[in-house]
Amino acid sequence: MIFHVLTIFPEFFRGPFEHGVVARARNAGALEIRVHDLREWTFDRHRTVDDRPFGGGEGMLLKPEPLFRAVESLWPERGRDRAVILLSAQGRLFDQAAARRYSGMSELLLLCGRYEGVDERVAEHLADEEVSVGDYVLSGGELAAAVVIDAVARLLPGVLGNRDSAVYESFGESGGLDCPQYTRPADFRGWRVPQPLLDGNHAEIRRWRRRAAAEKTARLRPDLLRPPQPDGEGGEGKI
Numbered sequence: 001m002i003f004h005v006l007t008i009f010p011e012f013f014r015g016p017f018e019h020g021v022v023a024r025a026r027n028a029g030a031l032e033i034r035v036h037d038l039r040e041w042t043f044d045r046h047r048t049v050d051d052r053p054f055g056g057g058e059g060m061l062l063k064p065e066p067l068f069r070a071v072e073s074l075w076p077e078r079g080r081d082r083a084v085i086l087l088s089a090q091g092r093l094f095d096q097a098a099a100r101r102y103s104g105m106s107e108l109l110l111l112c113g114r115y116e117g118v119d120e121r122v123a124e125h126l127a128d129e130e131v132s133v134g135d136y137v138l139s140g141g142e143l144a145a146a147v148v149i150d151a152v153a154r155l156l157p158g159v160l161g162n163r164d165s166a167v168y169e170s171f172g173e174s175g176g177l178d179c180p181q182y183t184r185p186a187d188f189r190g191w192r193v194p195q196p197l198l199d200g201n202h203a204e205i206r207r208w209r210r211r212a213a214a215e216k217t218a219r220l221r222p223d224l225l226r227p228p229q230p231d232g233e234g235g236e237g238k239i
């Protein structure tokens with residue numbers, strides 16, 4: 001799979017993908033990450049990528065022309081096996097289902113927003129999807145793009161060393177969190193590993209793990225247990 005990243009901070013991506021699962025996948029040829037400098041698609045002396053918002057307001061926006069030129073020169077043809085994704089605080093929340101869907105594509109092109117935002121015509125007429133990684137304010141789309149690449153890369157065939165570990169985990173089949181896990185020592189500063197895990201009765205271990213996972217999910221992520229609510233009531237936050 002090929003990931004393209006379009007950013008005004010190409011150096012940002014030197015670090016995150018030189019270690020761990022993604023680095024191994026790159027070396028094995030399972031994926032390729034091509035980082036492009038948005039300023040290469042500017043023609044003026046100052047290589048301008050931003051401008052002031054019509055109607056007034058704080059800060060600057062990424063202007064549309066360099067983004068359109070970049071995408072149209074990287075991908076003169078669009079297709080169902082490739083998607084242009086705008087990373088923005090206004091996007092749809094990225095989740096494991098989206099990661100799985102992207103992992104079936106042959107190429108992704110990630111557009112990183114900066115400044116106060118991006119001209120809306122990019123979301124409307126250039127990007128296939130507008131995606132946020134969570135309800136908090138980042139200073140740009142670069143960290144979000146790295147999150148998306150990491151989550152998708154580890155689902156690619158061969159990347160995890162071919163165990164089924166991409167399936168049996170949090171947000172996999174059960175929808176809840178993983179159960180708590182322990183390693184040696186069995187007693188650390190008086191905090192004992194739960195007895196069923198030490199006893200070696202595999203039926204008891206399964207029962208304990210199921211219950212402990214459900215309890216932890218209820219405590220930390222009750223939203224994962226609640227069935228999806230019908231549209232129109234709540235869920236809109238403060239809007």
Ligand code: 9D3
Pocket residue numbers: 087088089112113114115116117131132133134135136137138139140141142144
């Ligand atoms: C505080 C500024 N906000 C109100 C004027 C709007 C805003 C503009 C630009 C908020 C964040 C950003 C930069 N963030 C991203 O580009 C971004 C992001 C994020 O902030 N949170 C979660 N996911 C993402 S993906 C891209």
